[in-house]
Amino acid sequence: MPQLNGGGGDDLGANDEMIPFKDEEDHEKIRESAFTESDLADLKSSLVNESEISQNSNSAVIRRGQQEDQRIYTDKREHLDDVPRHQDGGMYKAPYSGYPFLMLPEPYLPNGPVSPSSNKVSVVQQGMHPLTPLLPYDHFNPSPPHIPTDVSQKPGVHRHQSQEISGFYSLPQGQITPSMNWPNQPVYPLPSCGFRQSFSSSLQSSSSFPRFSHSLMLQSGMHPTGIPHPAIVPPSGKQEHDQFDRSIYTKSHAELKREKEPKKPVIKKPLNAFMLYMKEMRAKVIAECTLKESAAxxxxxxxxxxxxxxEEQAKYYELARKERQLHMQLYPSWSARDNYITLLTVPRRKKKCIRYLQRGRCASPHSSDGSAIDSSPSPVNHPPNPASPTSSPLPQSAKRSAHPPRLSLDFSRITTESAVRQPQ
DNA sequence: CCACCTTTGAAGGTT
DNA sequence: AACCTTCAAAGGTGG
Structure with missing residues (x-):
């Protein structure tokens, strides 16, 4: 919203990478003190303090490494842009377990501590769909592609189809790019003879529908093209699936199990920059301390x-932007609202509302009591999105001062001794 | 078994 | 325009 230009979400932050940073010098100074003891004390946890402090020495190295990565990334992006999109992308892997187009060349993979975290393994196979080799295997069912035929239009589509991708099946080459205002070659070009075309044809064979409902078309993590996609998750384990059939909770477990099988998968929201960052860095943090609680x-x-x-953040904003871009191309009819449960089911809504009321008012989880640590904005005084022309100089967290983090996590449950893992 | 916690950012809705 | 609400990931925790 505020980060990506005022143009709105569907714009996909067209110019979010075009605005130069203004207060970089200040930011650098701030960075140096970002992990001082006083700052860490804000976490109100010796555990966190120590872990953070222990990271201090590492952080510099890490950051240097990331800057290296950033350069590599930039270089490789140019390289990627030169690679025909329809070719077998076997050489790419996914550092962020994101979407196919985000799979980056191996050199971009963080050398070390990062990715092992996730069990996600990028698999390269020949003779598959151009995107398939780039997909992390834990995200999908590797069964043969299946092109659903039931593509009845989903009512109440929220995401409007932008001009650029209005012709989901007839996108002229490079049409999307100029309007996206991307500085370089199109990241997601739609070659007339490449993926997009075969994508079109296979879809057209199913129907002449202009849009399609993911909930109807997708099976077992399969994109309508037959390409498994990380954003498509089988409706198991969590709450996502109950939006499709809330009534199952009134049935027996056996029935429930049986009915779970054919449940429609859910298309997840594309990850934002911070989520991508978390995904990449979580393992590193876990490795540095024995913390396992995700909240901590x-x-x-x-x-x-x-x-x-x-620059480091920009890398993730860029990745996130591409994720959204690809997500929108893959699921033009998808809306974030599709995954809203509270609006579809009363029970959860009630529960959440109560939860917020207990904290003072019925508001966002971000709002809450404002107890605990200094939410204040991290010292970094820059807009999260480097490109938002309308961004205030304040960091997002500062701008959200009305939503101080709770940070009520009980760190006392975690001993300091166990928190910091000795270097091996 | 499942909601909660905790973070930031994005999107959609409301005022 | 500004604000509000929800979800995205993750895994331990507690009801």
Missing amino acids: INQILGRRWHALTR
């Missing part, structure tokens, strides 16, 4: 996020 890890990651340089 996320607090640390939040601090680290603010301590990143603009």
Whole structure:
């Protein structure tokens, strides 16, 4: 919203990378002190303090490494742009387990501590769909592609189809790019003879529908093209699936199990920059301390996020932007609202509302009591999105001062001794 | 078993 | 325009 230009979400932050950073010098100074003891004390946890401090020495190295990565990334992006999109992309891997187009050349993979975290393994196979080799295997069912035929239009489509992709099946080459205002070659060109075309034809064979409903078309993590996609998750384990059939909770477990099988998969939201950062860095944080609670890890990651340089953050914003871009291309009819449960089911809504009321008012989880640590904005005084022309100089967290983090996590449950893992 | 916690950012809705 | 609400990931925790 505020980060990506005022143009709105569907714009996909067209110019979010065009605005130069203004207060980089200040930011650099801030960075140096980002992990001082006083700052860490804000976490109100010796655990976190120590872990953060222990990271201090590492952080410099890490950041240097990231800057290296950034350069490599930039270089490789140019390289990627030269690679025909329809070719077998076997050489690419996914550092962020994101979407196919985001899979980056191996040299871009963080050398070390990063990715092992996730079990996600990028698999390269020949003779598959151009995107398929780039997909992390834990995201999909590797069964043969299946092109659904039931593509009845989903009512109430929220995401409007932008001019650029209005012709989902007839996108002229490069049409999307100029309007996206991307500085370089199109990241997601739609070659007339490449993926997009075969994509079109296979879809057209199913129907002449202009849009399609993911909930109807997707099976077992398969994109309508037959390409498994990380954003498509089988409706298991979590709450996502209950939006499709809330009534199952009134049935027996056996029935429930049986009915779970054919459940429609859910298309997840594309990850934002911070989520991508968390995904990449979580393992590193876990490795540096024995913390396992995601809440604690996320607090640390939040601090680290603010301590990143603009360039470092920009890397993730760029990735996130591409994720959204690809997501929108893959699921033009998808809306974030599709995954809203509270608006579809009363029970959860009630519960959440109560939860917020207990904290003072019925508001966002971000709002809450404002207890605990200094939410204040991390010292980093720059807009999270480097490109938003309308961004205030304040960091997002500062702008959201009305939503101070709760940070009520009980770190006392975690001993300091166990928190910091000795270097091996 | 499942909601909660915790973070930031994006999107959609409301005022 | 500004604000509000929800979801995205993750895994331990507690009801």
